Amino acid sequence: MQEEILKVTGLKKYFPVGGKENKNKFVKAIDGIDFSLRRGETLGLVGESGSGKSTTAYTVIGMYSVTEGSITFKGKDISMVTSKRPLSLKKEIQMVFQDPGTSLNPQRTVYKILELPLKIHKICPPDEYPYEIARLMRMVELPLEYMHKYPGSLGGGEKQMVAIARALATRPSIIVLDEPTSALDVSVQAKIINMLLRLQKEMNLSYLFITHDLSLMRNVAHRVAIMYLGKIAEIAPTESFFRNPQHPYTQMLLSSIPVVSEEEEKYKPKRIHSQGEIPSPVNVPKGCSFNTRCPFVMEICKEVDPQMLEIKEGHSVRCHLHSK
């Protein structure tokens, strides 16, 4: 087992709600989560919109300040915002955003986009920039003639490759991928995912992979954590997570996935159907936050918030059904 390079404990992120009458109200975007990331591992973070998965990513890279809890990188505390984070730590954690159309500057050529991180982090002397940029472009399989093109003339998949090359420029050890393929078609997605998996092997990268697509997660992640209203509902190694889902919410998500073969149908829990919608994170239900949609809801669920419980090695679930 490889060393843990990122550790998140009791992380909380609250946003104040605007308006005079809402002075002491908060959106609890993340409400106490713990997870860790090992070297060379992919941790998948899955959840519906509003579950806090993107907020988690932004807090880890320092775009948001931490309300409570800690984030440590190789033993060093990094729970401060980016502006206060030392440059040497910033370059270790990079990010790829969902929409490459808006995360790349339309006024800069691919060359300029890839040059910036090299300049800021002083990766190599200025006269070596063209070689380094060419190396990065080869790494993500972009033709070198794209070097002086603008993002506007590239396709969606190619733009995302530029974004990945930019993240790789600082030679990071962790890349946070926030839905990197959800804006792309499946054939392009396949290409990007395979490239990411190859890069991970070559450079021993760790990925924090955020997506809402569970079937994609099955094929890329080593471990999967499922989030619901700012809390982790279940976390487990991929194999155990899909073979033996424990939390009713996981089962509900799995049963809702449209699949393309009979073989996959076997993975879908049969006795559960999706109902209801995710409540607003301003008014999180009392007790277990899933109790409004859960088909197995008990009296205790409406009163007491369940604790994380390890039911098998590495497989933890936060549900009263398992707390006996």
Added chain:
Amino acid sequence: MEKHDNSEIVVDVKELYVSYRTFKGYVKVLNGVNLQVRKGEKISIVGETGCGKTTTVNAIAQILPRNAKIDGGEIFFNGKDEFKMSSKEIKNLRSRGISVIFQDPIASLNPVFTIGTQMREVIRYSGIEGAFNKEVQQEKAINALKETSLPDPERILESYPFQLSGGMRQRICIAMALATPRDLVIADEPTTNLDVTIQDQVLKTLKKRVEDKGSALILITHSLGVAREVADRIYVMYAGNMVETASSKELFREALHPYTQGLMSCIPKLSGGGIAEGIPGHIPNYLDPPKGCRFAPRCKKALDICHTKKPPMFEPIKEHYVACFLYN
């Protein structure tokens, strides 16, 4: 192509060619599309971004933008040629014949009117019995919402779109589309913006409502999984052509066209096993599309004839059509 009693065909698109005028020249999007929908049938058009799915259905509903030009082909709706209809007949087509559910319910619902106002308007223009009676309108609207399993319909009718969640808004669009009898419902990526649990609920509602009302359905989606859940028959579209069509069971048993095969292998499976490499290359440039089969430049199995001649539909297996010379 298919031999069936003509009277039960709702929509029959024959060799449709559509192009868009842009400042660079004419973009030839549809390249001879054939499509048939029978009464009460649920079909799905599957394809990637920019393959012409939306253009096809917009042509059927006669809502193509102004820069679109029809270069050839015919569309029959209930046996009537749509391109020869008078403006009054087209108005009737939209208010009684076809209803459309769009991808983004926020854009398709008017933000400054209540849901009730908008639903009553749909019913008023439908020409059903008592359409101009306020009470009938209200009653029909409430029924439509109830049948779409929306709770508390009276309150919803008085709400504005922004007061409701995404899943609810899309269900309202479904209710609105099916509030009055229609021969055909077109759903253009109705669940793309929704979460997977909500998508599941919305698709189930849509399927049930269409079956109850006996309308035909054209569901546009880029997800083969969604098509499999809903449709009886699937059309796979690539670069302005229908490349393969079969019943959904048959298509998932054995995909014949190299494009469909490539698409299927790219889909991440819940049972694991990794993802295939994807399909090399890009969708062609519509300003100057390839001469023969439009998939030929990306196709590993391409023959010489593929680069010069457009493949017609072959029927290697009964009721399973494929536009590929490999099956000649």
